[in-house]
Amino acid sequence: VRLTQLEVHAALPPMTVTIDAAATAAKFREEIRAELATLSQPLTLVGILTAERGPSATYAKYAQKASEEVGVRFFLRHANRLEAEAAIREYNADAAVHGLMVYYPVFGTERDSYLRDTVDPAKDIEGLHSYWARSLYENRRYLDAGRAKKAILPCTPLAILKLIEAAGVFAPKGRPLEGRTVCVFNRSEVVGRPLASMLAHDGARVYSFDIDGPQLYTPSDRPDGVHKVSETSVDRARALSQADIIVTGVPSPNFELIRAAEIREGSVCINVSTYRNFDPDIEGKAAAFAPRVGPMTVTMAIRNALRLYQNGRS
Amino acid sequence: VRLTQLEVHAALPPMTVTIDAAATAAKFREEIRAELATLSQPLTLVGILTAERGPSATYAKYAQKASEEVGVRFFLRHANRLEAEAAIREYNADAAVHGLMVYYPVFGTERDSYLRDTVDPAKDIEGLHSYWARSLYENRRYLDAGRAKKAILPCTPLAILKLIEAAGVFAPKGRPLEGRTVCVFNRSEVVGRPLASMLAHDGARVYSFDIDGPQLYTPSDRPDGVHKVSETSVDRARALSQADIIVTGVPSPNFELIRAAEIREGSVCINVSTYRNFDPDIEGKAAAFAPRVGPMTVTMAIRNALRLYQNGRS
Numbered sequence: 001v002r003l004t005q006l007e008v009h010a011a012l013p014p015m016t017v018t019i020d021a022a023a024t025a026a027k028f029r030e031e032i033r034a035e036l037a038t039l040s041q042p043l044t045l046v047g048i049l050t051a052e053r054g055p056s057a058t059y060a061k062y063a064q065k066a067s068e069e070v071g072v073r074f075f076l077r078h079a080n081r082l083e084a085e086a087a088i089r090e091y092n093a094d095a096a097v098h099g100l101m102v103y104y105p106v107f108g109t110e111r112d113s114y115l116r117d118t119v120d121p122a123k124d125i126e127g128l129h130s131y132w133a134r135s136l137y138e139n140r141r142y143l144d145a146g147r148a149k150k151a152i153l154p155c156t157p158l159a160i161l162k163l164i165e166a167a168g169v170f171a172p173k174g175r176p177l178e179g180r181t182v183c184v185f186n187r188s189e190v191v192g193r194p195l196a197s198m199l200a201h202d203g204a205r206v207y208s209f210d211i212d213g214p215q216l217y218t219p220s221d222r223p224d225g226v227h228k229v230s231e232t233s234v235d236r237a238r239a240l241s242q243a244d245i246i247v248t249g250v251p252s253p254n255f256e257l258i259r260a261a262e263i264r265e266g267s268v269c270i271n272v273s274t275y276r277n278f279d280p281d282i283e284g285k286a287a288a289f290a291p292r293v294g295p296m297t298v299t300m301a302i303r304n305a306l307r308l309y310q311n312g313r314s
Numbered sequence: 315v316r317l318t319q320l321e322v323h324a325a326l327p328p329m330t331v332t333i334d335a336a337a338t339a340a341k342f343r344e345e346i347r348a349e350l351a352t353l354s355q356p357l358t359l360v361g362i363l364t365a366e367r368g369p370s371a372t373y374a375k376y377a378q379k380a381s382e383e384v385g386v387r388f389f390l391r392h393a394n395r396l397e398a399e400a401a402i403r404e405y406n407a408d409a410a411v412h413g414l415m416v417y418y419p420v421f422g423t424e425r426d427s428y429l430r431d432t433v434d435p436a437k438d439i440e441g442l443h444s445y446w447a448r449s450l451y452e453n454r455r456y457l458d459a460g461r462a463k464k465a466i467l468p469c470t471p472l473a474i475l476k477l478i479e480a481a482g483v484f485a486p487k488g489r490p491l492e493g494r495t496v497c498v499f500n501r502s503e504v505v506g507r508p509l510a511s512m513l514a515h516d517g518a519r520v521y522s523f524d525i526d527g528p529q530l531y532t533p534s535d536r537p538d539g540v541h542k543v544s545e546t547s548v549d550r551a552r553a554l555s556q557a558d559i560i561v562t563g564v565p566s567p568n569f570e571l572i573r574a575a576e577i578r579e580g581s582v583c584i585n586v587s588t589y590r591n592f593d594p595d596i597e598g599k600a601a602a603f604a605p606r607v608g609p610m611t612v613t614m615a616i617r618n619a620l621r622l623y624q625n626g627r628s
Binding site for chain 2: 082107108109188212215
């Protein structure tokens with residue numbers, strides 16, 4: 001008996017493709033390196049680090065490595081948390097510095113919002129300033145009528161969107177996530193809320209879960225319109241059973257892991273948290289799984305730096 | 315034996331004066347009413363309320379009453395939390411509305427910061443926009459070189475400062491709190507941090523306590539300079555033993571109440587939290603005690619409304 005390729009495939013247990021954030025990031029960095037080579041000067045970025053160790057320090061080192069790999073000059077400034085604001089102002093005013101990253105948490109309180117808004121939006125390569133948040137929530141994708149200058153998107157949600165694209169679920173035309181349903185667990189101001197907004201502006205219906213209850217982001221009827229947001233009574237089980245894409249950013253070891261039994265066959269799963277939010281048993285049922293996003297985040301920040309530089313020159 | 319008045323006073327147990335926020339507020343409202351009467355039109359304020367009951371609803375009712383008492387038109391807009399942002403934008407754009415109050419918490423998360431920054435600073439009678447926070451932290455007290463337009467201060471810290479003034483501890487000339495030491499328990503972005511900054515700009519040395527450790531605000535040597543802030547290892551006992559003024563805004567029933575044994579004789583104590591943060595035994599040892607601030611907060615917001623109106627016309 002000879003089986004066709006399709007039959008072989010059907011006879012095998014289903015495969016979950018691993019979406020490798022580092023490999024995806026490397027591809028983006030190739031493009032970035034090529035674009036950077038066309039500039040008249042190298043870009044210079046500064047990272048401001050207030051933690052001596054832990055995830056921020058690791059992330060800062062990674063940012064330095066990734067920057068240097070594409071030919072971006074990167075300077076890591078160590079400061080204590082009370083010096084961070086003055087350091088930001090110093091680099092805001094320094095024409096030789098093209099972009100700034102601040103490794104959060106600095107205070108770990110609401111005060112970090114104040115700090116994020118201290119960064120000059122034109123140097124905010126992480127896209128965290130409320131200026132950029134407003135552009136995003138209002139679906140203003142360009143800064144100019146001529147649509148030459150693209151608005152900056154927050155780097156973690158952008159990284160997640162690029163990993164979803166890498167999973168091959170984008171529609172070839174129209175809004176890339178038209179007709180898709182997404183579940184996002186996390187509605188923080190830096191990850192989950194901007195992500196839900198981006199996904200809905202790209203056509204998806206998004207269930208957004210957080211401790212203060214689920215919300216539903218519904219795409220606009222007009223391709224360039226602003227989504228609607230409403231409170232919803234959907235529960236996790238029902239939302240997951242509808243989801244083509246599941247994104248989790250729950251920073252807790254106590255989150256009830258998402259199990260294979262809860263998800264649709266062939267869904268795309270993205271784990272953003274440094275904690276594992278998915279049960280290993282999703283492997284085999286999900287079409288694709290990204291166990292982490294980190295390396296893509298830094299790369300999207302560097303891509304934003306390039307955008308901001310080009311916006312300033314065009 | 316006839317005692318002089320001073321000897322009578324010394325022979326009696328020490329008295330703690332109660333600073334009555336409602337009575338102090340009533341005096342300010344008289345001034346405000348007189349100033350409002352000189353305007354060519356009545357002021358119109360809008361409050362945006364997303365809670366059906368609880369402290370925000372009570373506060374909203376109080377704001378309405380206090381406004382109407384001084385001849386300000388007050389409209390209370392009920393909205394659900396997801397409608398709050400659109401409501402703010404609506405009134406930002408409405409020239410017939412002179413000022414806006416939003417009753418927080420709306421989301422109770424970092425998202426409330428985003429909402430606070432959605433209010434037009436020129437209508438932000440609570441003084442919570444980061445535009446006003448920046449003016450405060452940088453000690454810019456006027457908007458114009460001619461010093462005709464005063465910057466707006468956040469209404470709760472301003473209310474506290476006015477109660478401290480009512481306790482009679484302001485110096486008659488120079489910086490009003492020159493040489494004083496203050497302890498502030500709370501370093502939130504809406505109360506404790508701006509308060510510490512205001513006090514230090516008024517000449518005080520301020521110990522600021524919060525869950526992430528104590529900080530010391532040191533006034534500038536120049537009367538119009540910006541304070542310094544540093545981490546400190548001072549503990550509660552030592553800070554309290556030095557404090558001329560103690561302000562508590564700890565929103566918890568688990569805070570270890572401040573007792574008479576911890577404070578200096580003759581200190582001024584202000585309880586901002588809706589929880590009682592002082593042990594009743596401070597009565598008799600403190601020179602003055604304000605058990606609550608609330609009524610003054612609303613009155614300071616109305617005063618800010620008047621300022622903003624005058625700034626727009628001058």
